[in-house]
Amino acid sequence: MANLTTNFIGIKSPNPFWLASAPPTDKEYNVVRAFKAGWGGVVWKTLGAEGPPVVNVNGPRYGAVWGADRRLLGLNNIELITDRPLEVNLREIKQVKRDWPDRALVVSLMVPCDEESWKAILRHVEDTEADGVELNFGCPHGMSERGMGSAVGQVPEYIEMVTRWVKSHSRMPCIVKLTPNIADIRKPAEAAKRGGADAVSLINTINSITSVNLDTFSPEPMIDGKGAHGGYCGPAVKPIALNMVAEIARSPETHGLPISGIGGVTTWRDAVEFMTLGAGTVQVCTAAMTYGFGIIKELTAGLSQYMDEKGFTSVDQLVGRAVPNITDWQYLNLNYVAKAKINQDLCISCGRCYAACEDTSHQAISMSPDRKFEVMDDECVACNLCVNVCPVADCITMEPMAKGSVDPRTGETVGDYANWTTHPNNPMAKAAE
Numbered sequence: 001m002a003n004l005t006t007n008f009i010g011i012k013s014p015n016p017f018w019l020a021s022a023p024p025t026d027k028e029y030n031v032v033r034a035f036k037a038g039w040g041g042v043v044w045k046t047l048g049a050e051g052p053p054v055v056n057v058n059g060p061r062y063g064a065v066w067g068a069d070r071r072l073l074g075l076n077n078i079e080l081i082t083d084r085p086l087e088v089n090l091r092e093i094k095q096v097k098r099d100w101p102d103r104a105l106v107v108s109l110m111v112p113c114d115e116e117s118w119k120a121i122l123r124h125v126e127d128t129e130a131d132g133v134e135l136n137f138g139c140p141h142g143m144s145e146r147g148m149g150s151a152v153g154q155v156p157e158y159i160e161m162v163t164r165w166v167k168s169h170s171r172m173p174c175i176v177k178l179t180p181n182i183a184d185i186r187k188p189a190e191a192a193k194r195g196g197a198d199a200v201s202l203i204n205t206i207n208s209i210t211s212v213n214l215d216t217f218s219p220e221p222m223i224d225g226k227g228a229h230g231g232y233c234g235p236a237v238k239p240i241a242l243n244m245v246a247e248i249a250r251s252p253e254t255h256g257l258p259i260s261g262i263g264g265v266t267t268w269r270d271a272v273e274f275m276t277l278g279a280g281t282v283q284v285c286t287a288a289m290t291y292g293f294g295i296i297k298e299l300t301a302g303l304s305q306y307m308d309e310k311g312f313t314s315v316d317q318l319v320g321r322a323v324p325n326i327t328d329w330q331y332l333n334l335n336y337v338a339k340a341k342i343n344q345d346l347c348i349s350c351g352r353c354y355a356a357c358e359d360t361s362h363q364a365i366s367m368s369p370d371r372k373f374e375v376m377d378d379e380c381v382a383c384n385l386c387v388n389v390c391p392v393a394d395c396i397t398m399e400p401m402a403k404g405s406v407d408p409r410t411g412e413t414v415g416d417y418a419n420w421t422t423h424p425n426n427p428m429a430k431a432a433e
């Protein structure tokens with residue numbers, strides 16, 4: 001049986017699945033049920049400094065984007081950090097850590113950008129004996145207007161400065177949570193590293209307006225006729241999150257910096273993808289909010305079975321495994337040739353591949369009078385659009401041509417794949433040297 005235990009920057013958990021800082025982790029009642037269900041750890045809903053209470057809206061705080069089957073693809077929220085009193089949260093955190101010593105309990109923090117505020121809250125958190133802190137430099141609404149959250153996360157100098165304060169006033173491991181609302185994710189990650197962060201976590205939510213009410217002409221969720229941008233998350237953001245994780249994992253400046261991957265993780269496959277791109281743990285929010293804490297059973301069972309099938313004995317063996325295979329476009333092998341192939345036994349003759357290829361792509365699919373669809377290899381550029389629009393899984397596949405065969409489209413011989421980077425026919429070979 002695969003061993004799912006994880007040691008992430010010294011924080012141990014029985015599996016790499018943590019609940020992200022959000023409503024599922026905002027109180028003892030929730031976190032205890034999550035631990036009972038089997039979650040390996042939690043990042044407690046973000047705590048703020050002592051002071052005036054945080055007040056949330058009293059109307060709808062979530063918006064959504066659905067698939068055709070009404071499955072939730074994207075969630076948008078205008079919620080703030082915890083609105084529960086600091087001392088109540090701290091008391092509950094201490095109790096939960098005492099009762100569940102084998103689970104990871106990280107406390108998310110967001111306080112004003114001055115050293116005293118950070119020093120004060122860190123003292124309180126240290127008293128709880130929590131395993132670490134996560135600095136919320138990510139929330140894009142409500143708190144950012146007050147100079148916190150993504151207002152800090154968008155300025156690398158601030159990230160470095162605050163991280164340095166945290167490391168100098170606390171012995172706890174420190175994870176810096178990054179905002180994706182930035183042009184180059186490597187810059188804040190580098191700043192976190194310079195400040196002494198033990199790890200980064202990403203992504204927090206993406207600035208978004210999910211819909212506009214066409215009767216009231218107000219963005220949704222609508223509060224008394226007005227709306228504000230919110231933070232987008234859920235399955236729709238996973239590709240963006242994966243890319244950002246990969247960018248940090250493969251950058252020479254941040255390579256090796258531990259990463260906790262967040263953004264759209266719903267299935268064990270999503271989680272493994274994050275891990276192979278460099279994430280040592282994954283955090284989950286929207287999937288738990290959509291399906292409940294029970295999904296942890298499928299996450300752990302799926303990961304365990306996958307690892308057994310592939311012969312991995314520890315989670316660490318997966319971490320970063322895909323990183324060497326991420327490259328820049330100029331290094332892609334232009335001598336690699338594939339062609340689309342339609343499996344006639346699976347084809348339902350819907351014609352979507354034909355419509356897409358004929359009207360918008362390369363006119364490489366023929367249609368017979370009895371609606372038989374076939375690929376013309378001398379026109380096919382292997383763009384993959386037919387695969388993507390086909391409603392039947394595995395009906396259309398991309399088949400690589402054998403080395404030495406002739407591409408009927410170009411008349412060229414399919415060449416030496418291995419040495420393409422330095423191959424004289426590669427126009428980018430000089431740049432690559």
Ligand SMILES: Cc1cc2nc3c(=O)[nH]c(=O)nc-3n(C[C@H](O)[C@H](O)[C@H](O)COP(=O)(O)O)c2cc1C
Nearest residue numbers: 020021022046077203204233234263264284285286
């Ligand atoms: C309703 C809601 C509240 C959230 N509150 C916080 C928060 O207090 N602190 C924080 O760091 N992230 C917060 N997040 C962001 C999540 O922790 C997570 O980064 C984001 O939702 C992406 O993960 P997901 O796609 O699994 O939801 C919140 C997300 C949602 C949906």
